[in-house]
Amino acid sequence: MINEITYLGKVINVNSSSIEVEISRDIPSATPIINGRLYKLGQIGTFVKIPVGGLTLFGIVSSVSNTPSLIEVNKYEPDYGSRFLQVQLIGEQLGGDVFKKGVGTYPTINDEVHIVTEDDLRIIYGDHSAGTIEIGKHSSSENLPVYLDLHNFILRHSAILGSTGSGKSNTTAHILKRILNDYPGSRVVLVDTHGEYSSAFGTEAKVFKINDDQSPLYIPFWAMSFDELSFFLVGRQAGSEKPEDKKLREAVVKLKKDNASRLKAGNVNVDFVTADSPIPFDIRKMWYDFNREINATYSEATADKQTKDKEELEAEGDPQKLIPARFKPYSMGAVAPFKSKEQTMYAYEMKILSRLKDTRFDFMFNPGDFYDTTSKHDIDQLLRDWIDHAQRLTILDLNEVPFELIDITVGLITRLIFDSMYWGRHEDYTGRNRAILMVFEEAHSYLPKNESSSHIYGYARRSVEKIYKEGRKFGVGAMVVTQRPSEISETILAQVGTFVALRLTNSSDKNNVQSASPNNMNSLMELLPSLRIGEAIIVGEAINIPSRVRIELVEPRPSSNDPKLVEGWRKKFTVKAEHYKNIVKAWREQKHLKKG
Structure with missing residues (x-):
């Protein structure tokens, strides 16, 4: 030889x-x-x-x-x-x-x-056999396609890593297009925090977006757990139980129990209803009742006699319009009307009202056909909209979600989908018999190692960690996409089965990937800073051996490319006074200006 x-x-x-x-x-x-x-x-x-x-x-x-x-x-x-x-x-x-x-x-x-x-x-x-997708061409041979084992890639979870401009968005879009083209029963939910991917998929995806005319994004407040809802409404920390927290919990449970026999997806035994049950209730009515007991005046002075039939009422008000009931002013002396003795919820009532009046949160507090039991739909329709439709790819565009809500929003979306797969795990059309892939773009911004940000409290991290630890058993796979793997939850990275690592120039980020690869592949990982755009090193359970792969360019592309700086600076612009007025108005209303 x-x-x-x-x-x-x-x-x-x-x-x-x-x-x-x-x-x-x-x-x-x-x-x-x-x-x-x-x-x-x-x-x-x-x-x-x-x-x-x-x-x-x-x-x-x-x-x-x-x-x-x-x-x-x-x-x-x-x-x-x-x-x-x-x-x-x-x-x-x-x-x-x-x-x-x-x-x-x-x-x-x-x-x-x-x-x-x-x-x-x-x-x-190997060849393009059943159960694989082509990820790209081997860097040493333009004629050699490289395939990933789809089962391991999805259910053993994955991560796409790379510095800014290395080709992460293109790689993500390429993989998803391959899945959708080759597997007609596939289901993918993409959490898109910057609104980049709708341009890459067009009619291949169903896009939900806040204030969209055709497919508005709604995430009903009543689907939150009590910890999530109380934190968002009044800043309650998980585990605390002050008297006002107890009263808030009791009010939520009562309203949910009242609606348990009027649910469009099927009535529920009230004995099973808790503050965490995803049952619609009228949150404006809850605020109205708190406001009423705080501000009411009575014909009696003692607390045990200050009942509704003793109120000095002038006008009922309107909970749905956030108009409180009006009462006769209380007197300063020992004569009627007397001031209410119930002031426990004073601070909470004002916080709840401020949330309900903030139009940025309408996608939660005014969720269209999902508001309460009198509305057109129940949560079953929301799940069908998200995970069972002809396009098979759902893009949840969170671009207009307020920054302080990203954590809870991603956590709630993840938990709703996971819970639907968990409770339906033995059904023919979902669960273990029809798995789903959840993709988390810009994951470092809401899945950190620790909650150092004032708006990140770990709701998203805990929900996504649960998928990475337990999702495989119930047909839920996950993919995180990030430019800073060193900032991502260590629990998530430890459960990643396959890494698609594009160019990484930061040493701590490179070390994170290197530590997750086999010991005898360290030399290949040393190539990460010198990879070309769109070139990746793939290591893990979905590929036979760690490989350097070229990933083809997707057209149309995700809108994550750099601005055309030189082209723009060569032009002369005429800027009018109303232009910046429009910007300030959009800023104040937290609504992006539409192109053109």
């Missing part, structure tokens, strides 16, 4: 995970042509093979030098160029069997080492 054109050299050193190869001096060219294909010898990240009887071992070149690393230098003639290769062993093939990761038999000194051709690479990467 030494006479074969693929012959590269011989093994001169072996250890538990790598070998050292001396390149033969008789090789006629550093760029041999094999079967019409040009190969470059000694390139970091390229493959070699070592025939050992009926077994073929495969390895990746990790370093190149003109001196051996473990042999005395003076035994070799100098100046032969790149004469020695360090090779990390990655797997083996026995006879005509499929390639398998891991090494059971090691080469010995003087075993032959050969160049890996495209035909050999196809043995490693």
